[in-house]
Amino acid sequence: MRSVGDIMVVGLKDGFKMFGISIMTCCAVTVCNMFMNYYLDLTAVENLVTGEYARAFYDAQLMNSKVVCSVSGGCLLATTVIMLFFYIGHYINSHGMEIGILKALGYSDIKIAKGFSVFGASVFSGCIVGYLLSFSLMPKFYELQNEEGLLPDISPNFHLPLFLWTVIAPAGFFALIAVGHSLIKLKQPCVNLLKGIARTKGKNRNVKDKKNFISDMRSSVLRSRKTLVFFIAFSSFCFGTMIQMSSSMRELSSDMMGIMIFIIGIALAFTTLYIALTAVIKSNLKNITMMRIFGYSAGECKRSVLDGYRPAAYIGFLIGSVYQYILLKIMVEIVFSEIEGIPAEFNFDFPVFFIVLLSFIIIYEGIMLIYGSGMRKIPLKQIMSE
């Protein structure tokens, strides 16, 4: 928080700290802009496409662009909205004291909420980087899309409406929903914000008794932050989908497409996992410290705070594996069915699945171990001096 004029608001620096949102929007805009720009440039030369085979290829390319845009863009947009809501909730919880003081001093909810519009800055920065990145990749992408020369040669053109829709509109849209969502979150008595009551009230009503305390704690941690379960599952979903898809795309499309999907998959998976795990640790810092003070080992703390997410992570990975298979099957057997060089059917690639699964297990469990050993380093005396 910082002071601007007469009111403390969320600073621009805070907005840019939401790098997870920036990475997410960057990936979404890179993919969507590349395919939509290609779509627009291709429709401009529709009259030049002659011959039945070229026409089928042309239609398939248009369909492909629409599918990729709606699937990747839609998924990433939904995830970004959830991530933004999560960030705002987390921000209000962790800055409850300052916001509560502002409310106590008489600042209205709308005046405080306006400050949250700076979260649109993180979206804008991601969008502009994604937009520029997509333009730098476009010449090569266009060339690969028409490798066999079935379509007229086209080069990337600038489309102002597309720029407005992929850069300006998302920034404005996210700024607006940030204000709207924070307004909802701020609608609580300032004493609740000051005491942090919103964070705990009414949660875990129906938690069943478990055999031991670690299990009780694990289910309590899971229930207290359900959004994080989604993020961890989404992270594994991205990993499972994108890494396996990148392998198939190298055969079906090109190395460039394969590498691009691989990079996006890795970036999304690690960003969301990092954000989720950091949030888990931060929101449980006092609980972990108390457990350590009472004599629970770092391993027991890890088991109670982090291990509950494991099923979500593996389920996310499995759903991702099935999802990429269905998506590619539809693409190959329906969209590209009439195109030469594309196999008539698409089968699940078990060897790749097992290699990616093994990599996933090693990476996921390795990251959990690193975070778990970090719990050993939490200074215990801090809680005494608060």
Place this chain on the structure above:
Amino acid sequence: MITVKNLTKYYGTGDNKFKALDGVSVNINEGDFVVILGASGSGKSTFLNVISGLERPDGGNIDYDGKKLENMNERELTEFRKNNTAFIFQQYYLLPHLNVDKNVKMGAALDKNKDYKKYIEAVGLGDKIKKFPSELSGGEQQRVSIARALAKNPKVLFLDEPTGALDEKTGRQILDYIIKLHKEQGFTMIMVTHNQNIAETANKIIKMNSGKITEMHENKNIKSAYEIGW
């Protein structure tokens, strides 16, 4: 028996380095109730942190019945805390998403104590076992933290300003609970406070200033929580 010899602790570096504990030595017998008095910055909380194994000393020895705390590695210190100590803090630090029963279970589980509910009854919260910390008053939350600490059957109980955030009536009530349970169970109790009146309930009083013990004496005239001023 806890024997502390020539304990030193520094904070900061370079020009900002200062001595938080300056050669502190003390003997605490099993079953003692020790109150450490001192103003803010006197070193009393640092002393509590160090002798409870939450922080490492820079010099000196801490001996718990022959076990040298300063020689223990992190794993051994965790094991030591698990088997010997419990804590009660001014701010309670209950686990917010767990109800009273499970908060107390946190302490009990370390001692495999399945009979922990008796402590909830003992602190008068038997009817609030399913309540969450946010649904309890400050005094009730502190009673939960007492039950949590005692449910692990500690040999030494450390208390950091346990009544500091409570009003007089609740503060006396909490102090009374603690003293009663201390008498019943006979564990050693070390309490840090700035409230001089509370010291009258202890059998040993230590006064600290600038990281040093300035006064230490046995209290022959032990009073109850309701007999002292506030």
